[in-house]
Every structure is written in structure tokens, then in C-alpha cells.
Amino acid sequence: MNNITIVVAETSYLIQKGLCAVLKSLGDNHVIHKMDKAEGLFESLNTLKPNMLILNPDLFDGNYELIKNGCAKLKACKLVIISNKNKDEGKFDEDAFLHYEDRQSKILDCLEGVKKDLERNKKVEKSDEPISAREKNILKHIALGLTNKEIADQLFISIHTVVTHRKNITQKLGIKSVSGLTVYAILNNLITMDEVK
């Protein structure tokens, strides 16, 4: 649910709204930010880290260099160009191109394609497997209130490894806070309630 985050940058209010409606019907995505001017766009992308940017080059008055440079910095973000000019196609190393006059099926296929690409990448990093024995052990230590450094020392691994495990545990379980992880650990008999206090 709402796995893919999208930023829409388009001057026309109607097109912006329409695009959002199309994305909504596509499902499994979430438009986190809408912009109708160029100022602050790339800055906000740095903090929002969306999976997809749908951009109309007119925002930058067709300043190709500026867009290219800005987009080159976006690592994991797919770029979709939306425009009413055929000549814009292929100029930005974009992952997909939408024309104002494209038909419904073409627009849906195009966005669906980008979405599939993203999901393929995501699968690699986030699996639905249950947590491994190793991760269970780390989780136990987290639940007992140990810091990353303490866990690393006790298990003879680097802090970096602990952090990676933690990230995977949080992703797999969908629980972020330490107290939440503690509750999970107790429910699954990794630790007992008395140990926490």
C-alpha cells in the first residue's frame, strides 16, 4: 500500500489534478508533493527522496542543462517527463515520456512500466521473509535496551553491521521505535517481560 512515492511538478493546475487522479487509480502509490514552480524543487527532492518525479520542463522555461544537472543528482528516482511538445522527448535521459495528448492506454502503460521497474528494485532490498535467526538475536539485544555499540561489542561485529541488521528488522516487521520492537520481542518470546525492567 502506497509503496511508491511520487512528486509531481507541473504548472497547469488541471493537468496536475488529472495526473494525480490517474495515479490514484493506478494504486500502490502516493503523491507526496505537488509543485507548480521551479523554485525549491530540487532542494525539496533531496529531503523527500521520492521514487518517481513527474516533471514538466516548462517549469524551467525549457532550460535543459539545469534540468539535466538537477536530475542527474537524483539517484534512486525515476524521471518521467510530461509535456505538450513532442520535441522534448528523449532530451533528459528520462525513464518515460508522457505527452499531453497521449491516450488513456498509453499513459497507463507508461506509468505502469515505471512502477514495475521500481517494484523490481524494491523486491531486492525488501523481502517479505520472516526475520532470520541472526536478526532475532540482534532484535533481542535491542529489546533489552542495548546501544548499537554495546551490541557490536557483545557479538563481535562492527557497528555498521548492527545498523544494517536494525534497518532490515525494521523494514521486515514494520516497527520503527525501540519500544515497539521490545513489544514484538516479548510477544514472540525472545525475551520475557521481567527482563525489560
Next chain:
Amino acid sequence: MRITKDMKMADVIQMNYMLIPVIYRFGINLGFGDKSVKEICEETDVDLNFFLQLVNTYHDKDYFPKEELQTIPSKDIVAYLKMTHSSYLNEKLTEIEGLIESLQHAEAEDEKYILLIRNFFEGYKNELTEHILHEEDVVFPYVLAVEEICTSGIVSDLNRKIFESFSISIYQEGHDDVEEKLMDLKTIMIKYLTPPRNTNLYHKIIQLLFMLEQDLNYHSRIEDKVLVPKMISMEKAVTELI
């Protein structure tokens, strides 16, 4: 559908019952008869423009008139935010807490697990309370001081002191992970806990948690997207003045 000043207040509520607590925070209570939104606002001394913008923001999550909201005086926004704070502290949190407690009494066997939930919720409650108190004691007085400097053009000693002691960027930094625990609690109850026999009560608690989360989202949207940008531009003006 947009809510307008000429609509009957009763129709507004018929359209979206979630607005009942929102209008109550403005001091507006049920029993409006056939009065319009405009009439009710005049009677209760509520700024009509602010009321409409805010109610529409709650009603339609895609509607967020940033520019219009920016024109509203900070003191009105702060007054509203304070009202929502007190509704969280005095009503919502206590209500959920009470329900978890009754769940605990009703279940002898699963009591241990309910206790976990209860402790977890207590932890969340303390965190949120602390966050709210910080806003009321530090952030809001700062906002009001900055606005006073901006509108009057005079920097009193007290206001200068307040201005120099804080900055809205400090506030921005710490303002995102209060909701983390709330989300975790929902996840645990939905995914990992075997529901107790009193499912009715259990479901009600989960529904209330969802409603609280939604309400908090709207609340912080106003803080982050309206109040903070407003403060940033005012801070600039004050720095030039000093």
C-alpha cells in the same frame, strides 16, 4: 464539495461528521438549527475566513490553500493549535487510555499482553505530552513575540530576549518522529497480537488510534506548512529590523 459561508452548518456536519470535533475547537457547539456557517461564525466571534480554510482543509485532504492560510494572523493559528492540543491531552489520549484499561480488566488470561500495550501507550502519551508542552511553553510564545515585533515594528526587551533564545529551524528539526510510536502501536495490534476475546473493545481502540493519527497529521500539516514558512519570512524581517 467545498464548504462555503452560505451553507447551513447542520448540512456541513451531515456531509462530514469528522468535523464535529474540529468546529468544537472553535467553540462552536451542535444545535445550530438552520443557521448558516457565516451566521454561526459571527455569533461565536470566529474569523470566517480562517474557519472556512481550516474546515475545508480537514474535509478534503487535497485541498490545502497554503497562500490563503498564510495570510491568517499567527495568533489565530496559535489559538487554534492550542485548542487542538488540549483536546488531545484532555480527551483523546485519556479516552484511549481508559479503553485499554477496561480491556485489561475484562481479560484475565491475556492480561499480560494487554499490559504491554498499555505500557507502550503510556510511553507514547508521555512523549506526545512532552512535545505539546514544549510547543506551548517555547514555540508558541516565540511565534507570538516575533509577530508582535513584525506588526508593531518595535522590539521590546522581553521580545528581543525571546527572539534571541530560539529559532524556528530548531523546531523544524525535532518535529517528525512523534508519530512513529503511534504507527508502531497500530502495526503491533493489527499484525502481531492475538486479539483478546473482547473484540468489540479491541476494534474500537484501533479505530480511535487511526482517528487520532489522522487528526495529528492535519494538525502537524498546519504547523509545518503554514506556521513554519510564515515564521521563516518573519524571522528575516526581524533580523533586518534589529
